[in-house]
Amino acid sequence: MKSSKKKLLIGFGIAFVALLSGCSFNQAPDQDKVSSPPPEQKGKNALPIPPLLEDKNPADDVAEFYLKAQKSTKSFLDGVETESYGYNGDYLGPVIQVQKGEQVKVHIKNELGDEETTVHWHGLEVPGSADGGPHNAIKPNEIFSPSFTITQPAATLWYHPHPLHKTGEQVYKGLAGLFYIEDEVSNRLNIPKSYGENDFPIVIQDRNLREDGQLSYDLNMMSLMHGMHGDTPLVNGVFDPYLEVPQGKVRLRLLNGSNARIFQLKLSKDNHFWQIASDGGFLEKPVKMDQIVLGPAERAEMIVDFSQYKQGDKVQLFDQDVRLMNFIIGTPEKEKFEIPDQLTTIEKINPPSGTVTRTFAFQGMGNSVNINGKQMDMNRIDEEVQLNATEIWEITNIDNGMMGGMGMPHPFHPHGVQFQILERNGKEPPENEQGWKDTILLMPGDKVKTIATFKKDGVFMYHCHILEHEDAGMMGQFEVN
Ligand SMILES: [Cu+2]
CATH class of the missing domain: 2.60.40.420 (Cupredoxins -  blue copper proteins)
Structure with a gap:
C-alpha cells in the first residue's frame, strides 16, 4: 500500500470513528480496490476557480443563464482520463451569481445520454414548479427552463441533480455548482468580494477511484448503509490543490459537496476562521471558530486573516488530520477589509399562537x-x-x-x-x-x-x-x- 494512501485511510478512519461512533473507515471501505493519487501529485495542482456563468439577458433586472448537464472526462490521477459528468464542463459547474429582486431564467439541457436528470436549487426559495425536484425530470436531449424571482437575502446556495433514486450517482460523477445571491447588505459590507481574487468558492468532496482510475459508484451493503464515502479528498475537483491568496483577509465560501461524509475543518498554524454566513446568508455577527463541522450539503462562509504571514508561507486546510488543500501567501492585499461587528439583522421568527x-x-x-x-x-x-x-x-x-x-x-x-x-x-x-x-x-x-x-x-x-x-x-x- 502506498504511504499516501495509508495516511489518507487512517485519517479518514479517525474521522469516521469520531463521528460515527465505532464504525471505522478501515473496516468498512465502500470498495475493495481503490487507487489514490500518488504522493508526487500532492500539492502540485492549482485550485481551479470555476467560471462565473454569463448572464445572457441585457435587461438590468433579468438574468438568463444556459446550463448543459453533460458527459465528459477529467484527469483526477495524473495521466489517467476518468469518465465524469459536469455542467458546461468536465466536472462540477460554473458559479451562478444573481442579485436579490432579479427575475432569473435558466435553460437546462440534458445531454447525459439516456438518463433523466433535474436541477434542484438547494436553499433557494422558489415555487415547487421551479424547484427542480423529482417532478421536474428533464428527459434526454430535452430542455427545462424554470424562471423565478429572487426574494431572499444574500447567500451561498448550490445546485445539483435530484432525479428519483439517481441523485447520488449523478452528483458523485460531478454534477454540482454554486449559486450566489448578492443584495444591498453583501454589496455594502467591507468584506472580500472580488471573485477568484479574495473571495473563493471551495467545494469539498470525497471520491473513490478504482484501480483503473475510474470513479466507482457501486452500491453495496456498506455504502447503502453509511452513504458513499471515498478515500480521495477533492477540492473543486482536484486532489490536494494549492491556492495563492493575498497577504490579508480572504473569504472562503465552503460547501460540503460530498454524498455522505461529514467534514471537520480546521486550519494549520493555530489559525482560525471568522464564520460570517451559514446556509441561508449572513449571521448577525461573525463567529470566531477554531474548527467547523459541515454535514453533507451544508455551507459556511469564512473570513481567514493571512496578514500575519510572510510571502511564500503555507497554511493548510485539514479535515481532521487529512490535508485538503494549501494556501500559499502571496502579495499584500490591495484593499483593507474588516471583520465587521455587525453583518446584518435577522428577525427572529416567533411562533404565533396555535402554530x-x-x-x-x-x-x-x-x-x-x-x-x-x-x-x-x-x-x-x-x-x-x-x-x-x-x-x-x-x-x-x-x-x-x-x-x-x-x-x-x-x-x-x-x-x-x-x-x-x-x-x-x-x-x-x-x-x-x-x-x-x-x-x-x-x-x-x-x-x-x-x-x-x-x-x-x-x-x-x-x-x-x-x-x-x-x-x-x-x-x-x-x-x-
Ligand atoms: Cu440519512
Whole structure:
C-alpha cells in the first residue's frame, strides 16, 4: 500500500470513528480496490476557480443563464482520463451569481445520454414548479427552463441533480455548482468580494477511484448503509490543490459537496476562521471558530486573516488530520477589509399562537431508511402546509446506536424554504446555527426544533442529504397552497 494512501485511510478512519461512533473507515471501505493519487501529485495542482456563468439577458433586472448537464472526462490521477459528468464542463459547474429582486431564467439541457436528470436549487426559495425536484425530470436531449424571482437575502446556495433514486450517482460523477445571491447588505459590507481574487468558492468532496482510475459508484451493503464515502479528498475537483491568496483577509465560501461524509475543518498554524454566513446568508455577527463541522450539503462562509504571514508561507486546510488543500501567501492585499461587528439583522421568527407543529423521525438503515415509518412515494403528499403559514418542525434522529441500529447521522433538508433553529437537543443552538439554515446535521439521537414561514407554493421534498439514504427512500413530500 502506498504511504499516501495509508495516511489518507487512517485519517479518514479517525474521522469516521469520531463521528460515527465505532464504525471505522478501515473496516468498512465502500470498495475493495481503490487507487489514490500518488504522493508526487500532492500539492502540485492549482485550485481551479470555476467560471462565473454569463448572464445572457441585457435587461438590468433579468438574468438568463444556459446550463448543459453533460458527459465528459477529467484527469483526477495524473495521466489517467476518468469518465465524469459536469455542467458546461468536465466536472462540477460554473458559479451562478444573481442579485436579490432579479427575475432569473435558466435553460437546462440534458445531454447525459439516456438518463433523466433535474436541477434542484438547494436553499433557494422558489415555487415547487421551479424547484427542480423529482417532478421536474428533464428527459434526454430535452430542455427545462424554470424562471423565478429572487426574494431572499444574500447567500451561498448550490445546485445539483435530484432525479428519483439517481441523485447520488449523478452528483458523485460531478454534477454540482454554486449559486450566489448578492443584495444591498453583501454589496455594502467591507468584506472580500472580488471573485477568484479574495473571495473563493471551495467545494469539498470525497471520491473513490478504482484501480483503473475510474470513479466507482457501486452500491453495496456498506455504502447503502453509511452513504458513499471515498478515500480521495477533492477540492473543486482536484486532489490536494494549492491556492495563492493575498497577504490579508480572504473569504472562503465552503460547501460540503460530498454524498455522505461529514467534514471537520480546521486550519494549520493555530489559525482560525471568522464564520460570517451559514446556509441561508449572513449571521448577525461573525463567529470566531477554531474548527467547523459541515454535514453533507451544508455551507459556511469564512473570513481567514493571512496578514500575519510572510510571502511564500503555507497554511493548510485539514479535515481532521487529512490535508485538503494549501494556501500559499502571496502579495499584500490591495484593499483593507474588516471583520465587521455587525453583518446584518435577522428577525427572529416567533411562533404565533396555535402554530402547527409537525414531527419527523429519521430511522431505519440500508434499504429500510425512512421518515415517520414511510419511504418516498411520488404519488403521496405527506404533509399539507398552508401558504404563508409559520410552522414548527421537530426533527429527531431516533437511531441512537442502541436498539440494534448503527447510530447513523442524518442531515435534514426541506426544499423551498430557509428555517431558523429554535432548539438543538433542548438548548439554544450554537452561535453559528442562529442564522438562516436549509440543512441541519442530526447526529444519532439528536433532536432539533426548527421554525419557518412557507412563502412559496407547490410540491416540495424534505429528505436526508446523505444521498444514498435519499435515493433509498428517506424522503417525503409536502405541498404548500
Ligand atoms: Cu440519512
